[in-house]
Amino acid sequence: MSAYFWIWIYLALGIGAVAGVADETVTCVVSEQCHLPCTFPPAPNSSVRWFRQDVAMPAGAFPATAEDGNATLVLQEAGLKDRGTYRCHVRSAWGEHEARVVLKVEAPVRGLSLEVSRLSGYEEMKCTVRDVFPPPRVTWATEPPTFEDLRPVTRMLADKRGLYTADSKLRVLKGQPDLIYICKVSTSYGGPTWTSSLRERAITGKEGHDLTIPCFAPPYLNGPTLRWSFSNGEDPASILTYDSRSGRSVSAPAWERHVELDGFRVPFGDGSLRLMAPQHASHEGTYSCVFAMPYNTHSERSDVAIHVPDASRGVAQTSHWWIVGLVAAVAALALVAMVVYLKLRGNTAKGLPRDVEEETELNSVKDPASTHFPSR
Incomplete structure (x- = not known):
């Protein structure tokens, strides 16, 4: 049978006409390759056009012809600017085919750090996650649970790429030294919840x-x-x-x-x-x-x-004090020796004149020549 016969069959059954198209949602990761699917019944002389937000895309972004039935659009490095609704339009010998794709781009949580900070003048737990999109949600808990109200302070800061850094701080509770502090991070796109805890x-x-x-x-x-x-x-x-x-x-x-x-x-x-x-x-x-x-x-x-x-x-203390004791003993002996020396020297200086005087007087008494007796 000729190709025209099959064309007539497709048209008769309404297969070749563009009908209501259901949107397909695709989530891609920032800086990674992203595939937007578009498949259709293989047919000769097929032509493909992709539209983003109803604006035609350059033909170089995808194969202009896809006779094998696959017109998937490949983005080499997805970015937040690529988010939106895409439409694939295929025209072939069998008719026209359309596929719509809603593209979401995320930067999932890759890691989570939890540490103790004292930069604010008091002790606090600091939970940080970087380069995330959409903005993450940060929650705190303790183990065992405490009746005190946890009041963390969380800041979100976006860089020029649109990726967020979340910095959340929680003051350490006083009088409860053995608590486990738990930080949890999740995103609105779903995916796993990251948890980090510290004691x-x-x-x-x-x-x-x-x-x-x-x-x-x-x-x-x-x-x-x-x-x-x-x-x-x-x-x-x-x-x-x-x-x-x-x-x-x-x-x-x-x-x-x-x-x-x-x-x-x-x-x-x-x-x-x-x-x-x-x-x-x-x-x-x-x-x-x-x-x-x-x-x-x-x-x-x-x-x-x-x-x-x-x-x-x-x-260690004994080895230290015996040196002190030895120095004190030597100093005491030196002091005693000096006192004795000064005393002996003083006695010698004072005793010399008195001894000479006494010796002279004794000699004068004992000398018979100098003794006169009265005559009878």
């Missing part, structure tokens, strides 16, 4: 005595990986990592003989680290553990102080 504590240990640094995952984290790091004022250094899939932990060479992790407890949320024979100079600082899985992280930071035992402190 801080202070721990004191003794030099040379094993110390356990606690770290416990919230119950909603199942099968997370675990990372431990250490900082004493410099950039954090890795201590060890634990892979939940293999069930093995790998320690950094500098820490192999100083830390121990019970791998059997980690899958149950206990990632506590045992610090063996810690030294004040080497192991005092901030220890951080991070439980992580897709879209969720939980961190615990422990400020660890390693005190020197009293016995060692006594030895």
Whole structure:
């Protein structure tokens, strides 16, 4: 049968005519390749035109002919400026075909940071998410829940691309030192909700005595990986990592003989680290553990102080005071020697004239020549 016969069939059945077209919604990611679908029955001598907001697009943006029935429009790097309604119009031997596509462009949440800030003069939790569109929604919670009213301050700032940075701060509640602070971020386009939580504590240990640094995952984290790091004022250094899939932990060479992790407890949320024979100079600082899985992280930071035992402190004090005592003893002996010397010298100076005088008088008494007796 000839092609004209099939054309007559299509026209008779109304297939070739443009009927009501349902919109298809496509969501693409900023800076990534984006596909706007348009398919139709394959036909020879097909011509394709795309319209954006009912304005014809340049033919170079899509194949001018698509006899294989695929006239999909490809945007190499989608941007927020590309949002809108697109219309694909195909004319072929079988008639005309149209497809409408509503394009949404988003920049999903890629990461979430939660840290402690003291720049405002008081301690507060700071939750930050960057380069997001549409503007994200930030909420706060604590574990366990508190009866106090949480009053975060959240700021949204858009850059020249139209992407938002959300900066939310929550003042730390007084008198509740063991709280877990939880920051959640979501967007109106749907997708996963990101969660980050943080707990801080202070721990004191003794030099040379094993110390356990606690770290416990919230119950909603199942099968997370675990990372431990250490900082004493410099950039954090890795201590060890634990892979939940293999069930093995790998320690950094500098820490192999100083830390121990019970791998059997980690899958149950206990990632506590045992610090063996810690030294004040080497192991005092901030220890951080991070439980992580897709879209969720939980961190615990422990400020660890390693005190020197009293016995060692006594030895140090003794080694200091014996020097002071020796100096005092030498000074006392010098003072006594000086007093004795001055006393002897004084006696010698005063005694010489008196001895000469007494000796002269004695000689005058004992000299018979100088003695006169009265005559009879």
